[in-house]
Amino acid sequence: xxxxxxxxxxGAVVSLVLSAFAxxxxxxxxxGYPVKPIRLIVALPAGGPTDILARLIxxxxxxxxxxxxxxxxxxxxxxxxxxxxxxxxxxxxxxxFMGTSGPLAINASLYKSIGFDPLRDFSPVILAASAPFVIVxxxxxxxxxxxxxxxxATAKPGQINxxxxxxxxxHLATELFNYMAGVKMTLVPYKGAAQATTDxxxxxxxxxxxxxxxxxxxxxxxxxxxxxxxxxxxxxxLPEVPTVAESGVPGYxxxxxxxxxxxxxxxxxxxxxxxxxxxxxLRERGNRDKIAxxxxxxxxxxxxxxxxxxxxxxxxxxxVVKASGARAD
Numbered sequence: 319x320x321x322x323x324x325x326x327x328x329g330a331v332v333s334l335v336l337s338a339f340a341x342x343x344x345x346x347x348x349x350g351y352p353v354k355p356i357r358l359i360v361a362l363p364a365g366g367p368t369d370i371l372a373r374l375i376x377x378x379x380x381x382x383x384x385x386x387x388x389x390x391x392x393x394x395x396x397x398x399x400x401x402x403x404x405x406x407x408x409x410x411x412x413x414x415f416m417g418t419s420g421p422l423a424i425n426a427s428l429y430k431s432i433g434f435d436p437l438r439d440f441s442p443v444i445l446a447a448s449a450p451f452v453i454v455x456x457x458x459x460x461x462x463x464x465x466x467x468x469x470x471a472t473a474k475p476g477q478i479n480x481x482x483x484x485x486x487x488x489h490l491a492t493e494l495f496n497y498m499a500g501v502k503m504t505l506v507p508y509k510g511a512a513q514a515t516t517d518x519x520x521x522x523x524x525x526x527x528x529x530x531x532x533x534x535x536x537x538x539x540x541x542x543x544x545x546x547x548x549x550x551x552x553x554x555x556l557p558e559v560p561t562v563a564e565s566g567v568p569g570y571x572x573x574x575x576x577x578x579x580x581x582x583x584x585x586x587x588x589x590x591x592x593x594x595x596x597x598x599x600l601r602e603r604g605n606r607d608k609i610a611x612x613x614x615x616x617x618x619x620x621x622x623x624x625x626x627x628x629x630x631x632x633x634x635x636x637x638v639v640k641a642s643g644a645r646a647d
Contacts, residue, residue: 351411351588355386358414358578361400361421363393367531367612371447371576372416374609378599387414396485396646397421398432405434409581411588415440417579419487423631427639428485428646437632440579442624443592446600447614450549450573451491451527452534452556454515454542459524464499464546464565467525471501478503480525481514485646488514488527490635491548491572493642495527498567518542529574530555530613548572555613575631576614577624589621 358376362368369391376387392400401421407413422436453467461467471478482489484507496502506523508514515533518526519541527548534555536542546562547553550571562570578596580589597618599605606616619627 351591352383352385354412355388356383356412356414358387358389358416359400359404360389360391360416361393361397362391362418364391367449367529367574367614368416368418368576370531370612371609371614374605374612375416375446375578375596375599378602378605379595382595382598395432396425396429398425398429398434401425401436402433404579404581405439407581409441409583409585411580411584411592413581414443414592415579416446417577419573419575419631419635422577422579422628424485424487424490424635424639425646426632427636428644430645437629439582441582441584441589442621442628443578443580443589444596444600444621445575445577445617445619445624445627446596447609447616448549448573448575449530449614450547450553451488451529452537452547452559453495453525453545453562454518454528454533454537455525455545456518456521456523457540457543458521459543461545462543463560464562464567467545468499468501468566471499471503475502476504478525479506479523480504480527481506481508481517481523482527483508483511483514485644486511487572487574488529489644490638490642491527492525493644494572494638495548495562495567495570497638497641498570515542527572532613534613549615553615554610573615575617575627577619577628579624593621 358372360369360372372389376389380387392403397420404413404415425432426436461470480492480503514526515528517523537544544559546565547556547559548562552561600616600618609616
């Protein structure tokens, strides 16, 4: 990434952009939308997969709309801080949220209180991408596929350790595997997914359900070995790696997904325009290639399709949270 030059002119531009988001700013009518900068909230730190995807969309969207689309990182509480900020913003189309499966489908059942209702407080715009997990193992682990992993975990109940951030999508994807495969692997909690992957490489733990962005290169370098991918079908980045479902656990599927939502009651014409413009970006070959190069699977949807998807995912992960007993408070 090129460094940002701190010049008086740049400072003036930043001040102008941020002033548009100041509390009490007058909401602009839908007519002529957009007439001022748009803020795209990312509820996770800069440099991570969600941030990368947001910036890959924000840049061409700025050009298409003729207004800056400013990525604003608001990490914390598993994505709840950023999501609550968006839920309580004016419903005028000038605050968007690059949501993920965590705050939009999982956290309501995982946390005692999250400060917003994912199904009530947002208007879905578009499902943009997904990134399945790869079950990765230290090369010394005596399992090379799902059936061998199940056999190993069955023979050594509770002795196969997996690393994850407590309560995140990787944790719940592993618990879903435990439930559907009838095994019990033990969680070793980490503050970050990268730390868990590092310890799998070092042999401190045996297994991790690692997201594809960031893990594909380690697999190709031979630092990890793959057991299976957690998507419903094989992925382009690892076409030789089978899915969990085809490897002995029918019906299993778990991915981190990414989609744009706006505050509830945002005018329908604004939602329709954002869906059309972001969809155009996702369908354009050059943009798709850039997104795919970061190991995302590109998708598109209508607002209604995305809304139904969020509801189905919420029901699915609520069952997994209850079955696993996972809590994040």
